[in-house]
Each structure stands twice: as structure tokens, then as C-alpha cells.
Amino acid sequence: MSVQAAEEKQSVLAKITDLTDQYVNHKLAALLLKKGIEYYREQNQSPIINRASEIFHRLTLSSFDGITVDFDEKDQPVIMATRNEDEKLTVSGMSDGSTDQLYLALRIASIEKYVSENEPIPFIVDDILVHFDDERSKETLQVLMELSKQTQVIFFTHHSRLIELMNEIATEKNYQQTEIQSGWDMETDSLSQSLPQMIGSV
Numbered sequence: 001m002s003v004q005a006a007e008e009k010q011s012v013l014a015k016i017t018d019l020t021d022q023y024v025n026h027k028l029a030a031l032l033l034k035k036g037i038e039y040y041r042e043q044n045q046s047p048i049i050n051r052a053s054e055i056f057h058r059l060t061l062s063s064f065d066g067i068t069v070d071f072d073e074k075d076q077p078v079i080m081a082t083r084n085e086d087e088k089l090t091v092s093g094m095s096d097g098s099t100d101q102l103y104l105a106l107r108i109a110s111i112e113k114y115v116s117e118n119e120p121i122p123f124i125v126d127d128i129l130v131h132f133d134d135e136r137s138k139e140t141l142q143v144l145m146e147l148s149k150q151t152q153v154i155f156f157t158h159h160s161r162l163i164e165l166m167n168e169i170a171t172e173k174n175y176q177q178t179e180i181q182s183g184w185d186m187e188t189d190s191l192s193q194s195l196p197q198m199i200g201s202v
Helices: 003-043 047-059 096-115 134-147 160-169
Strands: 066-071 077-083 087-089 123-126 153-157 176-185 190-201
Touching (some): 047 066, 047 096, 066 096, 077 096, 096 123, 123 134, 134 153, 134 160
Antiparallel strands (some): 066 077, 077 087, 153 190, 176 190
16 A cells, blocks of 8 residues: 555544544533423422322322423423323323323312412313222322312213212212202203203302
8 A cells, every 4th residue: 555545544543533532522511401401490480280190190009100391303391291201192192081180180280270379260170070980080089179279160061970979989078069950941942851961069
């Protein structure tokens, strides 16, 4: 090998080494930046998200770890459910029951935040447990009982089974129950008999 060829080889190797160092440094800097952003997001999440995360964990009977806010490819915030420590699911990837539990957790956390700073307002829900099994329904009713210590909770349902579950976790002193036996017929503009609807006021 001539001296010139040897020098060219060394020059190429030097450039490769330099480019490799630059690549490693850039990748390391990007990784550290990503970790820093993730840490900042975790430490500065809205108190509502943090509280909703705790409630969601309960409503799903620990099937999910909680809720977090991530960012999509357009850098727009997206609420996601977390489980198994590092698995994240968007709403579209969740069951109807889990989706309902997530949104309910956000509603409860929001009303808790509101009543802590303002005059209490009723929290009204209408047959929100249609996709919940008995155990998750009972846990949800328990969470609503706890919320009723901060503000009035009015729960509408057509399902007598939920009244049975409520009676398993509460006493008559904890809530009031009212049954509606009639409804208004819009066609005849008069009262007519309808299916019973139960109202639980916690």
C-alpha cells in the first residue's frame, strides 16, 4: 500500500470515528432530553389528572395503574390509561367499560377540585354503570358515597340490581331513595304510567 493510500485510509477512518462520536452524542442528548421531558410531565401533571388517576385505579379494581397525559405525533396532549407499569392505551384501545370508568374518574376529580374552591353543586349521573360488572359497580358506588361528603350526588337508574348493591355498602342514613312511577306522555300531554325509575340521592 502506498503512503498516499495509507493516509487516505487513516483520513476516512478518522472521519468515520468523528461522525460516530457525533451520532452517539446526539442520540444520548436526545434520550436525555426525552427523559427530562417525561420527568417534567410526571412531576407537573394537573392535580385533576393525578386525582383522576387514583380514582380510575379504584374503579377498574386495579386493572389499570392510572391515567397519564402523553403527546401525539402533532405534539397534542392525549389522555391515556396506563397498566403493567409501562403499557399505555388510548381510549380507542380500551373496552366500553374501561372508557366509561376513565371519563367518570375525570368527572369526579373535576368536581372534587371545583367544590374545594367554590360553593358545592350537585353531581348528577344517569345510568353510568351499564358496562360495569357487580364488583366494579359496588366500588363506583363507594366512590360516589365518599364524594357525597363533599357535595350532593344524585344517581338515576332503571336497574334495581344497583339498588341492591347500594344496600350492601350503605345504610338508609347514608342516602335517600325515590321511585318514580309515572311519566309525562308528550303525545297526549298528560301523565301516563311508565316503567319504574329509581333515583338514589347520596
